[in-house]
Amino acid sequence: MTPETLPTWPDSAASLIAIAAGRAPAETVVRGGKVVNVHTREVLDWEVAIARGRFAYVGPDASHCIGPGTEVIDAAGRYVIPGLCDAHMHVESGMLTPAEFAAAVIPHGTTAMFTDPHEIANVLGLPGVRLMHDEARRQPCSMFVQMPSCAPSAPGLETTGHEITPDDVAEAMTWPSIVGLGEMMNFPGVIHEDTKMLAEMAATADAGKTIGGHYASPDLGPAFHAYAAGGPADDHEGTCEADAIARVRQGMRAMMRLGSAWYDVETQITAVTEKGLDPRNFILCTDDCMAGTLVNDGHMDRVLRHAIDCGCDPLIALQMCTINTATHFGLERELGSIAPGRRADLILTSDLTTLPVEHVIALGQTVAKDGRLTVACPHLDWPAEARETVNMARDLSANDFDIPAAEGAHEVTARVIGVVENQAPTKALTRTLPVVDGCVDTTGHADTCRIALVERHRATGGVTNALVSGFGYTGRMALASTVAHDSHHMIVVGTDAEQMALAANRLRAVGGGVTLWSDGAERALVELPIAGLMSDSPAAEVAAKASALMQAMRDAGCTLNNAYMQHSLLALVVIPELRISDMGLVDVTTFELTDLIETT
Known part of the structure; x- marks a missing residue:
C-alpha cells in the first residue's frame, strides 16, 4: 500500500463498519498487546483490527x-504505539532521494513525514518539487510535502537556480x-508586508492548508x-524556553528539533516539564538529519528518546510526535493515533522509554x-536535467580565492563568520x-580559514570570498560542497587556495557532492548526482561515505560535532548573524550586504 493506492476513509467506510461489527473479517489483527491511546494518554489492554490500510x-x-484468512499478530505483551511523525524535515539533508530516505527511517518507526523540499526548489524550481512529490507518493509510508515558499530565501541577497512564485504555490496547492x-x-x-510573501501565504490559506514558519x-x-x-502556524527556529513559550502564546505550534547538528529540544521542553504549559501545542521534529545519523542513531525514535531523557513523560513525548503533528496539519482524522478510520500505522515496542522498534506497520502492512x-521503496527515473546541475563556467585556480587588500596595506581588520557548535546561528x-x-x-592564524561561494547555476564564473572561524582546521586542506543552504551554489572552506581549487574542480567533474582535499590529494568524496544534493544509492552506502568524510574532517583538525552541517549552512542568509552569498558577505541582523574588510 502507498499513498497513491490507499483508499480514502469514505471509500473504505462500508468495509470498516462491517469488520468492526463482526460481519466481515479483517486483513490483520494485533492481539495481546497494550495499546497506547494518545487521545487520552492511556495504556489499554486492547486489540486492533486492520483492513484496506486503515x-x-x-x-x-x-x-x-x-x-x-486474517493474519493474527501476537504482540506478546508489548506496547502498541502509533507510528511516529516528523513534523518538519528536509529529505535532501539526508543526501538521499525520498525513496532511500523512506527506506532508512521506516525501520526506526517513522511512518509519516512532512517534508519541505526547498533545497531542490532552489536548484530546479517547481519541476524539482514535483519530482520529490511524485517519488514521495510511491513510498510504503505517508510522505506529505510542503510547497517551498522562499526561493530565494532572501531576495536581493542571493541568486538561486530558480525562483518560486505565488503562481507556483497556487498550482502546488492542487x-x-x-x-x-x-x-x-x-x-x-x-x-514588512512583502506582496509576494503575502500572496504565497494567501494562496495557502485559500486552499485551507497550513503555513509553515521560520522566525x-x-x-x-x-x-x-x-x-x-x-x-x-508553527516555528522550529526556537533555541530556548522563552522562544517556545512566545510561540505557543501566539497560537503557533512550537516545533522542537533534534537533528544531526541541532540540539534544541532540551532547552525548550522545560516549557512543558517545568512551566507546565499545555503539551498539545508542542511538536517534535528533526529538521535536518544526515544519512549517518539515520543509519547509526535513528530518526524520530531518537528524538522521542531524547525528549524522554530530558524529563518529559513518555506518553506526552509520544503525543508530540504523533497526534500533535497530525492535528497541526489538519490530519487528526487521518493519522497520528490508533483509532478507527485512521491510517494503520503502528509500532510494537517492549519499552516506552528506551523504545526498541521491533515491528512496524504502515498503511496496514508490515514494513519493518x-x-x-x-x-520495497520505489524510485522515480530521475531525468537528465536533474542530474546535470553543476554549471560552472570553468575550472578554478588558486588565484580565484585571493582576497585583495587596499594598496599599501600591511594588515587589515576583517569580518569573520564565527561557527557556533550545534546551532544554526553564527557569530559576527x-x-x-x-x-x-x-x-x-x-597562513598561521589560529582557526581562521578562507571561505568561498562559487556560483554553479548559471555559469557566471563568480566567486565570492570571505573568512570563517570555528572549524579548527590545520595543514593544507579544503572542503567543498554543492550542498549550500539554501541557494545551493558551491561552498568551499579551506586553509590553502590551491586545495580549494582542486576541491571545487573535482565537484564540477563529478556533477556535485562533497569532497575533502589535503596536500594535493582527495581524502573523501560523497557523490550527489541529483541536483548536487542527493544520491539514489542506499542510505548505508551514503552513510559510509559520509562517515569517511567526517573522519577526513577530523584528520584535518576539525573537532566540531557534525561539522559538515555547519559547513553547509554558511550561505543560509536568513539566519543571523553573518553569512556568505554569491552577492557578497551578508549581515543577517540588518539584512544588508556588508564589506569583508572594515574601513578605517
Whole structure:
C-alpha cells in the first residue's frame, strides 16, 4: 500500500463498519498487546483490527474480526504505539532521494513525514518539487510535502537556480500530497508586508492548508508579533524556553528539533516539564538529519528518546510526535493515533522509554521487523536535467580565492563568520590579519580559514570570498560542497587556495557532492548526482561515505560535532548573524550586504 493506492476513509467506510461489527473479517489483527491511546494518554489492554490500510476496530476484544484468512499478530505483551511523525524535515539533508530516505527511517518507526523540499526548489524550481512529490507518493509510508515558499530565501541577497512564485504555490496547492506552505524563511518580508510573501501565504490559506514558519531572530518584540500576525502556524527556529513559550502564546505550534547538528529540544521542553504549559501545542521534529545519523542513531525514535531523557513523560513525548503533528496539519482524522478510520500505522515496542522498534506497520502492512526493512521503496527515473546541475563556467585556480587588500596595506581588520557548535546561528567576529603580496593572508592564524561561494547555476564564473572561524582546521586542506543552504551554489572552506581549487574542480567533474582535499590529494568524496544534493544509492552506502568524510574532517583538525552541517549552512542568509552569498558577505541582523574588510 502507498499513498497513491490507499483508499480514502469514505471509500473504505462500508468495509470498516462491517469488520468492526463482526460481519466481515479483517486483513490483520494485533492481539495481546497494550495499546497506547494518545487521545487520552492511556495504556489499554486492547486489540486492533486492520483492513484496506486503515484501522477498522480498536477495542478490548477483536476476536469477532478474525476470519480464516486474517493474519493474527501476537504482540506478546508489548506496547502498541502509533507510528511516529516528523513534523518538519528536509529529505535532501539526508543526501538521499525520498525513496532511500523512506527506506532508512521506516525501520526506526517513522511512518509519516512532512517534508519541505526547498533545497531542490532552489536548484530546479517547481519541476524539482514535483519530482520529490511524485517519488514521495510511491513510498510504503505517508510522505506529505510542503510547497517551498522562499526561493530565494532572501531576495536581493542571493541568486538561486530558480525562483518560486505565488503562481507556483497556487498550482502546488492542487497536488494530492501537498499539505501546506514550507517554512516562511523571509521573515523580514512578512514583517514588512512583502506582496509576494503575502500572496504565497494567501494562496495557502485559500486552499485551507497550513503555513509553515521560520522566525530566526531572538527579537520577541513587535517584529515577532508582526510575523505571527502574517499567518505562519508553527516555528522550529526556537533555541530556548522563552522562544517556545512566545510561540505557543501566539497560537503557533512550537516545533522542537533534534537533528544531526541541532540540539534544541532540551532547552525548550522545560516549557512543558517545568512551566507546565499545555503539551498539545508542542511538536517534535528533526529538521535536518544526515544519512549517518539515520543509519547509526535513528530518526524520530531518537528524538522521542531524547525528549524522554530530558524529563518529559513518555506518553506526552509520544503525543508530540504523533497526534500533535497530525492535528497541526489538519490530519487528526487521518493519522497520528490508533483509532478507527485512521491510517494503520503502528509500532510494537517492549519499552516506552528506551523504545526498541521491533515491528512496524504502515498503511496496514508490515514494513519493518527488528530494524530490517521488509518492503520495497520505489524510485522515480530521475531525468537528465536533474542530474546535470553543476554549471560552472570553468575550472578554478588558486588565484580565484585571493582576497585583495587596499594598496599599501600591511594588515587589515576583517569580518569573520564565527561557527557556533550545534546551532544554526553564527557569530559576527573580527580578526586582524596580515597582508602578503597585496592579499589577506590567513597562513598561521589560529582557526581562521578562507571561505568561498562559487556560483554553479548559471555559469557566471563568480566567486565570492570571505573568512570563517570555528572549524579548527590545520595543514593544507579544503572542503567543498554543492550542498549550500539554501541557494545551493558551491561552498568551499579551506586553509590553502590551491586545495580549494582542486576541491571545487573535482565537484564540477563529478556533477556535485562533497569532497575533502589535503596536500594535493582527495581524502573523501560523497557523490550527489541529483541536483548536487542527493544520491539514489542506499542510505548505508551514503552513510559510509559520509562517515569517511567526517573522519577526513577530523584528520584535518576539525573537532566540531557534525561539522559538515555547519559547513553547509554558511550561505543560509536568513539566519543571523553573518553569512556568505554569491552577492557578497551578508549581515543577517540588518539584512544588508556588508564589506569583508572594515574601513578605517
